[in-house]
Amino acid sequence: MPSSPLPTSRSGSSPRGSPIVAVRGLETRLGSTRVHRGLDLDVRHGELLATAGASGSGKTVLLRAMSLLLAPTAGEVRLFGEATRGLGRSAERALRRRLGVMFQHGALFTGLTVAENVGFVLREHTRLPPTLVARAARLKIALAGLPAEAAALYPAELSGGMTKRAALARALALDPELLFLDEPTAGLDPLGAAAFDRLILRLRELLGLTVVVVTHDADSLWEIADRIAFLGDGRVLDIGEPARLAASPIPAVRRYFEGPRMQRARERSCKPE
Numbered sequence: 001m002p003s004s005p006l007p008t009s010r011s012g013s014s015p016r017g018s019p020i021v022a023v024r025g026l027e028t029r030l031g032s033t034r035v036h037r038g039l040d041l042d043v044r045h046g047e048l049l050a051t052a053g054a055s056g057s058g059k060t061v062l063l064r065a066m067s068l069l070l071a072p073t074a075g076e077v078r079l080f081g082e083a084t085r086g087l088g089r090s091a092e093r094a095l096r097r098r099l100g101v102m103f104q105h106g107a108l109f110t111g112l113t114v115a116e117n118v119g120f121v122l123r124e125h126t127r128l129p130p131t132l133v134a135r136a137a138r139l140k141i142a143l144a145g146l147p148a149e150a151a152a153l154y155p156a157e158l159s160g161g162m163t164k165r166a167a168l169a170r171a172l173a174l175d176p177e178l179l180f181l182d183e184p185t186a187g188l189d190p191l192g193a194a195a196f197d198r199l200i201l202r203l204r205e206l207l208g209l210t211v212v213v214v215t216h217d218a219d220s221l222w223e224i225a226d227r228i229a230f231l232g233d234g235r236v237l238d239i240g241e242p243a244r245l246a247a248s249p250i251p252a253v254r255r256y257f258e259g260p261r262m263q264r265a266r267e268r269s270c271k272p273e
């Protein structure tokens with residue numbers, strides 16, 4: 001697919017109708033592995049875009065490149081209409097404040113309580129007084145669906161589901177416009193995973209978020225994704241609504257959706273509650 005020219009913005013906010021994330025010609029190389037080879041992708045304002053694809057197809061590395069955690073070898077990532085390459089420290093910091101990232105294994109600081117983990121981000125990026133930091137942290141913890149008592153717990157005292165929610169609370173600390181979630185339901189039991197999916201949808205609605213989620217979870221793909229970007233050969237092989245991708249003209253994409261887990265998840269998503 002040829003790269004198309006990108007819209008530009010001087011204001012730093014995304015021009016109306018232009019993508020929140022625009023990736024063009026992305027190349028990433030990690031050690032001797034060429035992960036992406038000229039990948040193009042747009043994430044639209046307000047959508048929930050899932051990235052799918054075989055293990056090792058580069059979903060997490062793409063998420064890291066889009067969330068400014070990894071510098072591309074070549075190509076361009078624009079966020080909110082702004083180029084991200086060669087940004088000064090303060091411009092990059094300002095851009096980072098508009099993003100929330102939830103890592104697959106939580107990546108919480110083990111020596112800090114849940115409230116302190118969330119508060120840490122607020123203290124790093126704002127000049128809020130301690131009382132307001134504590135209040136804001138409590139609010140995010142509640143938003144992520146944790147009971148108030150969880151605020152005082154350390155990561156080692158949390159269940160897998162609670163760890164995910166604590167990591168989500170931290171990702172929401174700075175009221176991001178764009179939320180990246182890496183395997184949010186991995187390791188959760190089916191009911192916990194479904195509850196987490198519902199939480200993501202509610203927060204998207206409530207906070208007006210744009211969400212990018214990396215997932216292998218067949219139910220999540222059918223339940224929450226507006227569009228799915230399917231990665232393979234270092235590129236986006238196909239992108240579209242789940243039902244469209246299930247009928248993709250590209251055999252590798254169609255095969256992924258023809259698997260029994262995908263089929264069952266699709267049937268479940270079609271059944272009335």
Ligand SMILES: Nc1ncnc2c1ncn2[C@@H]1O[C@H](COP(=O)(O)OP(=O)(O)OP(=O)(O)O)[C@@H](O)[C@H]1O
Nearest residue numbers: 030031033035053054055056057058059060061062
């Ligand atoms: N830090 C690293 N150093 C070297 N290679 C890496 C590093 N991180 C990832 N890779 C390689 O990059 C490729 C893509 O990895 P990535 O984690 O993005 O895949 P993925 O699609 O998210 O896989 P999975 O579905 O299994 O999580 C893999 O071949 C992986 O081995």
